[in-house]
Structures are given as C-alpha cells and as structure tokens.
Amino acid sequence: MTHIHYRQIEGRSLGYYALLALLGALVAAGLAAAWYMEHNGHWVTGMSNQIVWGTPHVFAVFLIVAASGALNAASVAAVFGRAPYKPLARLSGLLAIALLVGGLAVLVLDLGRPDRLIVAMTTYNFRSIFAWNIFLYTGFIALVVVYLWMMFERRLNAYSRPVGVFAFAWRLVLTTGTGSIFGFLIARQAYDAAVLAPLFIAMSLSFGGAIFILVLLAACRGTGRPLGDELLRRLKNLQGVFVLAVLYFVAVHHLTNLYLAERQGVERFLLLDGGVYTRTFWIGQILIGSVLPLLIFFTARAGARALIAFGCVLVLLGGLAQMYVFLIGGQAWPMPLFPGKEVSSGFGDGAIAAYSPSLPEVLLGAGGIGIALALVALALKALPFLPESLADTDDDPHHKTGAA
Amino acid sequence: MNRRDVLGLGAAAVTATLLAPGLRLIELARARAPEEAATGRRRWGLLIDASKCGDCDACVTACRDENGWDGHGRPATDAQWIRKVTLTDRQTGHVQALPLMCQHCADPPCVDVCPTGASFRRADGIVLVDKHICIGCRYCMMACPYQARSFVHEDVTNQKHHAPRGKGTVESCTLCVHRVDAGGIPACVEACGKNGNKAMVFGDLKDGQSEIARRLARASSLQIRPDLNLNTGVRYRNV
Numbered sequence: 001m002t003h004i005h006y007r008q009i010e011g012r013s014l015g016y017y018a019l020l021a022l023l024g025a026l027v028a029a030g031l032a033a034a035w036y037m038e039h040n041g042h043w044v045t046g047m048s049n050q051i052v053w054g055t056p057h058v059f060a061v062f063l064i065v066a067a068s069g070a071l072n073a074a075s076v077a078a079v080f081g082r083a084p085y086k087p088l089a090r091l092s093g094l095l096a097i098a099l100l101v102g103g104l105a106v107l108v109l110d111l112g113r114p115d116r117l118i119v120a121m122t123t124y125n126f127r128s129i130f131a132w133n134i135f136l137y138t139g140f141i142a143l144v145v146v147y148l149w150m151m152f153e154r155r156l157n158a159y160s161r162p163v164g165v166f167a168f169a170w171r172l173v174l175t176t177g178t179g180s181i182f183g184f185l186i187a188r189q190a191y192d193a194a195v196l197a198p199l200f201i202a203m204s205l206s207f208g209g210a211i212f213i214l215v216l217l218a219a220c221r222g223t224g225r226p227l228g229d230e231l232l233r234r235l236k237n238l239q240g241v242f243v244l245a246v247l248y249f250v251a252v253h254h255l256t257n258l259y260l261a262e263r264q265g266v267e268r269f270l271l272l273d274g275g276v277y278t279r280t281f282w283i284g285q286i287l288i289g290s291v292l293p294l295l296i297f298f299t300a301r302a303g304a305r306a307l308i309a310f311g312c313v314l315v316l317l318g319g320l321a322q323m324y325v326f327l328i329g330g331q332a333w334p335m336p337l338f339p340g341k342e343v344s345s346g347f348g349d350g351a352i353a354a355y356s357p358s359l360p361e362v363l364l365g366a367g368g369i370g371i372a373l374a375l376v377a378l379a380l381k382a383l384p385f386l387p388e389s390l391a392d393t394d395d396d397p398h399h400k401t402g403a404a
Numbered sequence: 405m406n407r408r409d410v411l412g413l414g415a416a417a418v419t420a421t422l423l424a425p426g427l428r429l430i431e432l433a434r435a436r437a438p439e440e441a442a443t444g445r446r447r448w449g450l451l452i453d454a455s456k457c458g459d460c461d462a463c464v465t466a467c468r469d470e471n472g473w474d475g476h477g478r479p480a481t482d483a484q485w486i487r488k489v490t491l492t493d494r495q496t497g498h499v500q501a502l503p504l505m506c507q508h509c510a511d512p513p514c515v516d517v518c519p520t521g522a523s524f525r526r527a528d529g530i531v532l533v534d535k536h537i538c539i540g541c542r543y544c545m546m547a548c549p550y551q552a553r554s555f556v557h558e559d560v561t562n563q564k565h566h567a568p569r570g571k572g573t574v575e576s577c578t579l580c581v582h583r584v585d586a587g588g589i590p591a592c593v594e595a596c597g598k599n600g601n602k603a604m605v606f607g608d609l610k611d612g613q614s615e616i617a618r619r620l621a622r623a624s625s626l627q628i629r630p631d632l633n634l635n636t637g638v639r640y641r642n643v
Binding site for chain 1: 556643
C-alpha cells in the first residue's frame with residue numbers, strides 16, 4: 001500500500017479567514033448569551049420549573065452524541081481494518097474531540113452555577129450516571145488525543161490500532177452513558193427505557209457521520225485536494241445505513257410505548273396531537289431527517305456531491321428536530337401522579353408545559369457548534385490532519401487495479 | 405361560682421404553670437443538640453388526610469413565609485416548595501385536594517442522579533440540597549417523580565437565615581429541618597392545625613408511640629406513585 005502523505009491546510013485564503021471570522025462571531029455570541037443568562041438567571045430563557053432542560057441541551061446533547069459518531073471513520077479503519085478509511089482517521093479523531101468540547105461547553109455554560117465547574121470535577125456521587133459521564137467524556141478526549149498521537153508519531157504507528165479499538169469500545173460506552181441519562185429517568189414516561197442507549201448509539205453514528213462527510217467535503221473543496229468518488233460512495237452508503245438504524249430504534253421505542261396502556265397518552269401527544277412536537281417529529285425528524293436523506297443516499301451517484309452534502313445537512317436538521325422532540329416534548333408531557341385521575345395545580349401538574357426557545361438559548365447552542373468548528377479549522381492549519389489526496393487510486397489498494 | 409370552684413381553678417392554674425416548663429423541657433430534651441448528628445433511629449415523616457384537606461392554602465402560605473420563597477409573580481419560574489393539587493376522578497367526577505411537596509423518599513431518585521452529591525438524604529430521612537455544591541444542572545428536577553423541586557431562576561432577596569437560597573441552584577421542601585432540629589414541627593403542619601383543617605400530622609415514623617406511627621398502624625394509607633417503590637416519608641390517607 002502506498003504511504004499516505006498528510007499536510008496542513010494553507011489557511012491564508014480570504015475564505016479561510018472569513019470562515020474563522022464567522023465561527024468567531026458565533027462563539028462570541030454564544031459566550032455573550034451565556035453571560036446574559038448567568039447574570040440575570042434562567043428566567044430570561046424559555047426554561048421553567050417544568051421544562052428544566054431547554055434548547056441549550058438540545059444542542060449540547062446533539063453535539064456530544066455526534067462527537068462519538070465522528071470517530072466512525074477512524075473506527076472503521078482501526079477496528080474493521082478497512083484500508084480506504086485509514087487516511088480519514090486523523091480528521092475523524094479531531095472532529096470527535098472538537099464536537100465533544102463544543103457540546104460540553106454548552107452544557108457547562110447552561111448550568112445554574114457554571115462557576116462551580118471545579119466542584120463537578122472534584123466532588124462525585126458515583127450512583128449518578130452524570131458523574132460517570134464526566135469520566136467518560138474527559139476519558140474519551142484523553143483517549144482520542146493519545147490515539148491521534150499514535151497516528152501522528154511514525155514510530156508509534158504500530159500502537160494506533162489497539163488504541164483505536166479501545167477508543168471504539170469507549171465511545172460505545174460513552175454513548176450508552178449519554179442515552180442512559182434519559183433511560184434512567186424512572187418518573188418520565190417519554191424516557192425510562194433501556195432502548196434509549198442503543199438509540200443514542202445509532203444517533204451518534206448518523207449525526208457524527210453526516211458532520212464528518214460535510215467537513216470532509218468542505219475541507220477537500222476548500223483546499224483543492226482530490227476526494228475520490230469511490231470513497232464518497234462508501235461514506236454515503238454507510239450514512240444511509242446509519243439513518244436506517246436510527247429509524248429502527250425510534251420505531252422500537254415508540255412501538256414498545258404504544259403497547260403499554262399507561263404510555264399511550266404520551267405517545268398520542270408526541271405522534272398525534274402534540275402540536276409543534278408532532279409536526280417537528282413527522283416533518284422534521286421523519287420526513288426531512290430520515291426519508292429524504294435515505295432517498296438521496298441510496299439513489300444519488302457519488303459524483304453528485306452537492307446532493308450528498310444536502311442529504312447530510314438534512315440528516316443534521318432532522319437530528320436537531322429529533323433532539324427537540326425528545327428533550328422538550330418529553331418534558332412537556334406531565335408526569336403521572338395519580339393514574340386514573342385528572343390532576344391540576346398552580347404548578348403545572350397534569351398540564352402540557354409551555355415552552356418556546358429564547359434567543360439566548362439558541363445563541364448559546366449555536367456557539368457550541370462555533371466552538372467545535374473553529375477548533376477543527378484551527379487544528380487543520382496547525383497540524384497535518386488531512387491527506388494531500390483522497391483520490392481513489394491513492395487510498396484504496398483494491399481499487400487501484402481497476403482504475404489504473 | 406362558689407369558693408370551692410375558685411380554689412379548684414386556682415389550683416389547676418398553679419399546677420399548669422408549674423408543669424408547663426417541665427413539659428417544655430421534655431420537648432427540648434427530645435430536640436437534637438446542634439453538634440449531634442442526625443440519627444437513623446428516627447425517620448421524620450408526614451401523614452396527610454386528604455378527606456380533611458379543604459380549599460384553604462394555609463400550609464402553602466405558612467411555608468412561603470417561613471422559608472422566604474416569595475416569587476416574582478412569574479408562576480413558570482417562581483419557586484414552589486409546596487403546592488395544592490386538585491384531583492378529579494375520571495370515572496366518577498369526585499374532586500379532592502391535597503398538599504404536595506418533597507416526599508422525602510427513602511430511596512430518592514434526586515439523590516441517585518445528583519452528580520456532585522449536593523442532593524442528599526439525612527440519616528433521619530430528610531432529603532435536602534447542599535447549596536454549596538449544587539452546580540445547577542437540574543438533573544434532580546428531571547428525576548423527581550413529584551415535581552417537588554424548583555430551580556432558583558433569578559436573584560433572591562430577603563432570605564431567611566435558616567433557609568439559605570441561591571440563584572442558579574435547586575431547592576425544595578426541607579421539612580422545616582431548622583424547626584425539627586430544634587424540637588419543633590414543620591410550618592405547614594403547624595398552620596394546618598391552627599388555621600386549616602387539621603389534615604397534617606408530623607412525627608417520627610420509627611417511634612411506635614408517636615401519633616403518626618399509631619395513626620399509620622391503625623388504618624390504611626398510601627404513597628404517591630407506590631409503583632416506583634421509593635418508600636416515601638410523606639404518606640396520604642383517603643385519596
């Protein structure tokens with residue numbers, strides 16, 4: 001197999017600086033929003049004592065889930081030994097770290113007391129899945145840094161595979177942990193399900209994969225580096241399978257709930273008469289985020305790059321819609337206090353909780369995306385993450401004979 | 405009234421005057437010294453008789469005054485340590501009201517999920533939030549089946565020294581731990597007895613001689629969401 005040559009991106013074009021300026025503005029807006037929320041208290045957001053996790057969590061969980069999925073390409077190369085994916089492994093690891101940092105930043109800045117982050121890092125309750133996740137997240141970042149080091153340092157290359165396998169196992173546990181934040185919530189009927197762990201793993205594969213393809217397309221286009229159709233064909237087909245996997249687990253989750261008489265109320269709310277949540281589910285999550293991308297990924301030619309990129313954008317929009325329905329819609333449905341009785345109070349008991357996202361919340365969430373992408377843009381310039389060429393003949397020894 | 409009656413009344417008054425400090429001493433003796441740790445030999449709890457609870461809100465008002473969680477006129481984000489809940493039976497239309505607050509579970513989900521251990525359960529069963537290590541993640545609010553917790557959404561003023569609050573942290577009913585530790589009873593129970601319908605009883609669930617334990621032993625009671633098996637310290641009757 002030919003040796004892969006990596007090189008930093010030039011990073012001097014007007015486009016690069018414009019991108020950095022745009023991302024910097026996003027980050028600044030996110031930080032300003034966090035300061036505003038922190039200074040005034042959360043009453044200036046759409047959140048309440050009923051909807052305790054709002055739009056920032058939609059973005060944060062989305063980014064954290066996507067982070068572990070961004071490691072896909074590296075995992076396919078390291079764990080399953082697929083040579084064509086090997087040149088993508090560095091970018092894959094970088095993206096995984098960047099997305100996780102972006103997501104965690106949003107999560108921390110949305111805390112009631114972000115200044116007490118040090119408390120969260122030093123005082124633990126090990127019965128809490130949240131506490132486990134702090135270790136899973138920081139451990140993941142450390143592990144991927146080591147993984148990248150093994151890949152960058154030629155004399156350590158031999159160790160990159162075992163570290164990659166370990167990182168793959170870690171990311172599965174990590175996303176299981178993220179899903180279990182909700183899966184362990186016994187009181188809320190929209191959550192409290194073991195299937196949320198594999199559902200979150202499927203979501204991570206899909207969202208992380210879509211972001212990876214988009215960043216790869218943008219980076220190759222922006223730097224004029226070739227990207228082979230065969231590689232893109234593999235990536236888009238894999239992406240289609242991931243979208244199908246998410247649909248499968250979503251279907252299992254809803255069907256299981258529909259079978260239980262006690263949960264038919266919440267299912268009716270989400271799927272049938274929940275207003276904005278029902279529309280977001282069917283139009284956002286299912287139509288835009290699943291059906292259209294599936295049509296695109298399984299019919300488009302690999303050369304139709306704009307169309308594939310569009311499909312990935314749809315997956316991400318659908319993913320945000322999914323997180324919104326899951327997080328906000330799931331909390332909006334009241335908890336059952338007395339089955340068989342109608343409950344009412346001045347504190348929202350028995351009623352659908354009202355919520356509309358506020359500007360600071362959206363800005364904070366978008367700031368997280370800004371942080372992640374700015375990290376990627378800066379890292380690509382600082383270190384050789386991207387191969388000089390991803391043309392099919394260069395990266396796929398099996399393809400070489402046919403192409404030559 | 406003859407002379408004998410006057411003498412009798414006088415004697416009773418003197419006896420009462422002499423005995424009262426003694427009774428007060430017994431109460432003080434039963435209170436926990438500040439340096440003494442809460443003990444698992446006790447479990448504080450409440451029994452609420454829904455059939456006696458009317459449409460007053462003496463308990464809510466008393467709690468608010470006692471603990472100083474006055475709101476800003478914004479119901480969605482204002483704190484609510486105790487609330488009145490109205491139940492209507494879907495089949496029969498029968499309507500009832502009852503107060504709902506932290507149920508002081510023996511296995512509290514809020515304590516399980518809290519990443520820093522700020523949510524904790526004292527040995528005597530009172531579930532509290534340590535305001536110094538609460539980071540405001542609100543996972544406990546996601547986990548509590550009773551929606552008993554509030555997030556402090558804005559600046560707080562006029563705090564009570566015995567009930568510290570803090571913007572950006574989570575809070576809930578403390579079972580008036582400051583009163584209980586001094587040998588008293590929660591403000592809601594006191595107010596319900598004085599100005600309400602005498603629907604609430606407070607006491608030590610583990611003390612077989614306490615009124616609450618005797619009442620619980622005598623007739624059936626229920627926990628809210630018994631299916632979750634949280635072993636709540638707050639029990640209801642006639643729901």
